[in-house]
Amino acid sequence: MSFPERLRLLREEIDLTQNELAKFLSISRQSVSNYEKGTRFPNDPHLILKISQFFNVSVDYLLGATNIRNSFERDLNKKNTRINEDNSSYYLNKKEALEELFYEVDNLSINYIEKLTKCIKIFKDML
Known part of the structure; x- marks a missing residue:
């Protein structure tokens, strides 16, 4: 568009x-x-x-370069997020991780995006 x-x-x-x-x-x-x-x-x-x-x-x-409405910059002020997983921990740059996710999702149809969103919500509820 x-x-x-x-x-x-x-x-x-x-x-x-x-x-x-x-x-x-x-x-x-x-x-x-x-x-x-x-x-x-x-x-x-x-x-x-x-x-x-x-x-x-x-x-x-x-400008039509992406179908993602918001950049979520206000939520990404934290430079790194500590991730604890299976007795180990590491740091993840949240902004880079979300940008990579948005890049992968951007060209999917709305139907697939809705299905992916439901999967993420299910996964989130399991945590």
Whole structure:
């Protein structure tokens, strides 16, 4: 999905008009319309960041580079997590582990992602 499609989808998901979004972003309604039609693209990186923060999605998701909405950066401030397993322990970089997981899951169909999520919940409940 491309930036114009994502922008429109995100705006419509929260029942926001182009005019309301334009006011928040301090741009014209016509600019929002042009972005959604794909006839123009924001040339200010700060504006792209502001849009992604407003909708609580990653810039990669907004630009269509991934189907993962959030980067989960706020949960990844811990550099390493200590893992205790079978009388041994090691440290795992949580951010790298989740990025690898997201990379593997990103191209799966929604059906497989839902099945994988159910499996993870079952596994989590067993712990």
